[in-house]
Amino acid sequence: MIRDATIFDIPHLNELGTLLNPNFSTLYNLKEMLEDGYSKVIVYEKDNLIVGFITATHLYETCDILSLIVDPEFRRHHIATNLIGYLITDLGENLKLITLEVAKHNKAALKLYDKFGFKIIHERKDYYANDDAYLMARKSDLSE
Numbered sequence: 001m002i003r004d005a006t007i008f009d010i011p012h013l014n015e016l017g018t019l020l021n022p023n024f025s026t027l028y029n030l031k032e033m034l035e036d037g038y039s040k041v042i043v044y045e046k047d048n049l050i051v052g053f054i055t056a057t058h059l060y061e062t063c064d065i066l067s068l069i070v071d072p073e074f075r076r077h078h079i080a081t082n083l084i085g086y087l088i089t090d091l092g093e094n095l096k097l098i099t100l101e102v103a104k105h106n107k108a109a110l111k112l113y114d115k116f117g118f119k120i121i122h123e124r125k126d127y128y129a130n131d132d133a134y135l136m137a138r139k140s141d142l143s144e
């Protein structure tokens with residue numbers, strides 16, 4: 001089941017978030033994101049356990065994906081694909097542009113975003129502690 005996160009999910013999301021960044025909970029204030037009116041925190045639940053989530057901010061016709069994490073035990077089951085699909089559907093047809101940053105050597109994520117029609121539009125040197133980043137964008141008129 002895919003649903004919006006609630007305040008009760010935050011401890012588990014912060015724990016999963018450390019798989020992406022050990023400082024996840026200081027980088028992203030999920031409680032604030034649940035309340036600010038322009039952020040999305042969407043979770044994928046399997047047997048009452050959250051096994052993946054996506055966070056994003058959206059303003060008017062644009063959306064920026066901030067984090068996307070799937071529990072290692074549940075990867076390659078299209079959970080990330082479903083979370084992105086849900087986000088795109090949820091934001092509706094006014095959505096024109098989605099952007100995100102991804103580490104240059106994150107092959108799994110690059111493949112996933114490529115499947116959704118994201119294109120590399122810029123390279124940010126030393127964006128992460130141990131890697132460069134690609135800024136990727138997906139226009140809404142591109143097919144999924």
Ligand SMILES: CC(C)(COP(=O)(O)OP(=O)(O)OC[C@H]1O[C@@H](n2cnc3c(N)ncnc32)[C@H](O)[C@@H]1OP(=O)(O)O)[C@@H](O)C(=O)NCCC(=O)NCCS
Pocket residue numbers: 019020067068069070071074075076077078079080081082101102103106107108109111112113115
């Ligand atoms: C990247 C990540 C979110 C993918 O989650 P997932 O649920 O396993 O992804 P999906 O099952 O939806 O994969 C969709 C497609 O992406 C590609 N893909 C995903 N993982 C891959 C891998 N390890 N190697 C190669 N391709 C991969 C495949 O094309 C896959 O389609 P297929 O399984 O039909 O071949 C997950 O590996 C993860 O949490 N990684 C750590 C956090 C991270 O890097 N997040 C992204 C930061 S921007």
